[in-house]
Amino acid sequence: xxxxxxxxxxxxxxxxxxxxxxxxxxxxxxxxxxxxxxxxxxxxxxxxxxxxxxxxxxxxxxxxxxxxxxxxxxxxxxxxxxxxxxxxxxxxxxxxxxxxxxxxxxxxxxxxxxxxxxxxxxxxxxxxxxxxxxxxxxxxxxxxxxxxxxxxxxxxxxxxxxxxxxxxxxxxxxxxxxxxxxxxxxxxxxxxxxxxxxxxxxxxxxxxxxxxxxxxxxxxxxxxxxxxxxxxxxxxxxxxxxxxxxxxxxxxxxxxxxxxxxxxxxxxxxxxxxxxxxxxxxxxxxxxxxxxxxxxxx
Amino acid sequence: xxxxxxxxxxxxxxxxxxxxxxxxxxxxxxxxxxxxxxxxxxxxxxxxxxxxxxxxxxxxxxxxxxxxxxxxxxxxxxxxxxxxxxxxxxxxxxxxxxxxxxxxxxxxxxxxxxxxxxxxxxxxxxxxxxxxxxxxxxxxxxxxxxxxxxxxxxxxxxxxxxxxxxxxxxxxxxxxxxxxxxxxxxxxxxxxxxxxxxxxxxxxxxxxxxxxxxxxxxxxxxxxxxxxxxxxxxxxxxxxxxxxxxxxxxxxxxxxxxxxxxxxxxxxxxxxxxxxxxxxxxxxxxxxxxxxxxxxxx
Numbered sequence: 001x002x003x004x005x006x007x008x009x010x011x012x013x014x015x016x017x018x019x020x021x022x023x024x025x026x027x028x029x030x031x032x033x034x035x036x037x038x039x040x041x042x043x044x045x046x047x048x049x050x051x052x053x054x055x056x057x058x059x060x061x062x063x064x065x066x067x068x069x070x071x072x073x074x075x076x077x078x079x080x081x082x083x084x085x086x087x088x089x090x091x092x093x094x095x096x097x098x099x100x101x102x103x104x105x106x107x108x109x110x111x112x113x114x115x116x117x118x119x120x121x122x123x124x125x126x127x128x129x130x131x132x133x134x135x136x137x138x139x140x141x142x143x144x145x146x147x148x149x150x151x152x153x154x155x156x157x158x159x160x161x162x163x164x165x166x167x168x169x170x171x172x173x174x175x176x177x178x179x180x181x182x183x184x185x186x187x188x189x190x191x192x193x194x195x196x197x198x199x200x201x202x203x204x205x206x207x208x209x210x211x212x213x214x215x216x217x218x219x220x221x222x223x224x225x226x227x228x229x230x231x232x233x234x235x236x237x238x239x240x241x242x243x244x245x246x247x248x249x250x251x252x253x254x255x256x257x258x259x260x261x262x263x264x265x266x267x268x269x270x271x272x273x274x275x276x277x278x279x280x281x282x283x284x285x286x287x288x289x290x291x292x293x294x295x296x297x298x
Numbered sequence: 299x300x301x302x303x304x305x306x307x308x309x310x311x312x313x314x315x316x317x318x319x320x321x322x323x324x325x326x327x328x329x330x331x332x333x334x335x336x337x338x339x340x341x342x343x344x345x346x347x348x349x350x351x352x353x354x355x356x357x358x359x360x361x362x363x364x365x366x367x368x369x370x371x372x373x374x375x376x377x378x379x380x381x382x383x384x385x386x387x388x389x390x391x392x393x394x395x396x397x398x399x400x401x402x403x404x405x406x407x408x409x410x411x412x413x414x415x416x417x418x419x420x421x422x423x424x425x426x427x428x429x430x431x432x433x434x435x436x437x438x439x440x441x442x443x444x445x446x447x448x449x450x451x452x453x454x455x456x457x458x459x460x461x462x463x464x465x466x467x468x469x470x471x472x473x474x475x476x477x478x479x480x481x482x483x484x485x486x487x488x489x490x491x492x493x494x495x496x497x498x499x500x501x502x503x504x505x506x507x508x509x510x511x512x513x514x515x516x517x518x519x520x521x522x523x524x525x526x527x528x529x530x531x532x533x534x535x536x537x538x539x540x541x542x543x544x545x546x547x548x549x550x551x552x553x554x555x556x557x558x559x560x561x562x563x564x565x566x567x568x569x570x571x572x573x574x575x576x577x578x579x580x581x582x583x584x585x586x587x588x589x590x591x592x593x594x595x596x
Contacts, residue, residue: 028452034460037452088418093389093410112391113463116414120386120421121452127425128447131440142429142440149426154326154335154419162332165411 008288019054022072040110040118047101053078053192060196070135077129084122102238151187160184169248181222189218213275220268226251269294306586317352320370338408338416345399351376351490358494361577368433375427382420400536449485458482470548479520487516511573518566524549534596567592
């Protein structure tokens with residue numbers, strides 16, 4: 001492993017632990033009544049998970065400000081929202097995926113009824129964590145809750161999911177493919193970056209710049225995810241591979257082919273890196289993250 | 299029908315229409331992309347539905363203040379949250395109920411995948427409607443979002459639902475029965491009444507008094523609901539009857555017997571009505587609602 005990779009890996013681990021501590025303190029203990037729901041929530045939330053969205057939020061913030069304490073619960077809220085989508089997506093009526101973050105999926109262990117409610121609870125928690133976060137100014141909290149709802153809702157994550165489901169087994173246009181992924185994956189990545197900017201109180205110009213950065217790496221991340229579903233291994237990814245092909249999902253390799261998809265990811269990452277130029281050395285870790293997204297095997 | 303009943307019926311209809319207009323304006327049109335999700339949401343939201351929670355919110359507010367305009371979207375948010383719980387509860391993995399508010403359930407028409415996401419979207423909408431409601435002071439909005447999350451979450455509605463599921467087919471204690479219903483039904487009814495008080499800016503004493511009122515009629519409502527599941531007709535109720543018995547659900551008649559359950563509901567309603575005495579004539583409609591809850595056939 002190169003030195004750069006080791007630096008990134010160490011930083012990912014550090015930030016992940018900070019966010020995990022914040023989430024852990026916020027959530028009820030595993031043995032609190034009613035136990036089943038708290039066990040189910042923690043099962044998927046504290047399985048592996050790269051914590052990519054929190055990492056982007058925190059490291060965007062760090063371009064502008066140093067003390068990350070005020071970012072941690074907001075970052076945790078985004079991770080809880082992300083985890084709710086994973087639990088609901090994995091349910092038998094949607095993707096019927098048995099394996100997630102290196103473990104059996106929530107519904108496989110706890111049953112579909114409890115998994116459904118664990119997802120609901122995590123969605124509620126995401127809002128609660130922000131509403132109650134006294135490290136963040138009240139006006140900003142209300143703005144975040146508005147944005148969170150907008151990006152999670154019927155024209156954000158849920159819209160992407162609906163069109164993804166309806167596109168299964170169909171030949172989809174490039175526009176539809178982009179719509180699905182801009183909403184399913186891109187939204188929450190952009191949101192994390194926007195929250196990082198807003199918490200740090202950056203200029204509108206920086207926020208706009210970083211939002212474009214977010215869109216590019218969000219899309220690159222999804223393209224690589226689609227490629228890994230074909231070329232990756234379940235062991236490394238922590239989830240089953242080959243499932244997109246089986247379900248005839250709308251993916252970048254399906255629409256563009258593998259080679260073209262790879263080129264697209266490379267181009268997006270190169271453009272994303274250019275957008276970091278104004279931040280010079282402070283962007284070092286985000287630059288490493290870009291390289292990681294391009295070349296990741298998990 | 300008695301004059302009192304006609305007055306109540308007319309007022310219920312008026313308030314229901316006001317809330318429906320507020321919700322209708324807030325939601326995307328049925329033909330907005332992605333269509334399926336918006337159709338599914340409106341299917342269950344605009345089926346019958348008594349709008350009991352909004353009605354309680356508005357009429358509690360009216361004990362203290364007259365112009366109800368500022369209550370309507372908050373009332374709508376509570377109804378959307380309530381409807382999300384109905385859609386998710388009706389899913390095959392939980393109650394597997396095919397009939398709701400006089401129509402086929404959401405998943406029967408749109409499939410379980412879309413129904414699951416329609417429920418998710420309604421949960422998000424409930425938060426969004428309050429976060430964006432510029433008729434309500436920002437500080438109060440944040441307080442409402444906090445309360446909404448607390449009552450919807452793992453120690454509120456979801457806790458009641460989990461214990462309800464786990465109690466199926468079991469002999470439950472009186473305490474467990476009360477825990478289930480205090481959370482599944484009582485929470486949102488209390489919340490509606492609390493929001494009504496807070497919007498009107500009442501004294502703490504009035505809020506406390508009305509919260510006890512809410513607990514009593516919430517419980518009475520649930521007991522009558524359990525009785526109607528045995529004695530009512532699907533035609534009038536708009537949902538299947540006899541299902542609690544079939545699923546061996548924890549109900550008041552199952553634990554206390556029919557006669558005792560009826561007596562309990564009567565006593566709760568009598569106590570609730572006493573709590574309205576300080577408001578004299580202004581409480582007339584709420585008094586009629588109490589009688590309606592006790593004697594309703596639907």
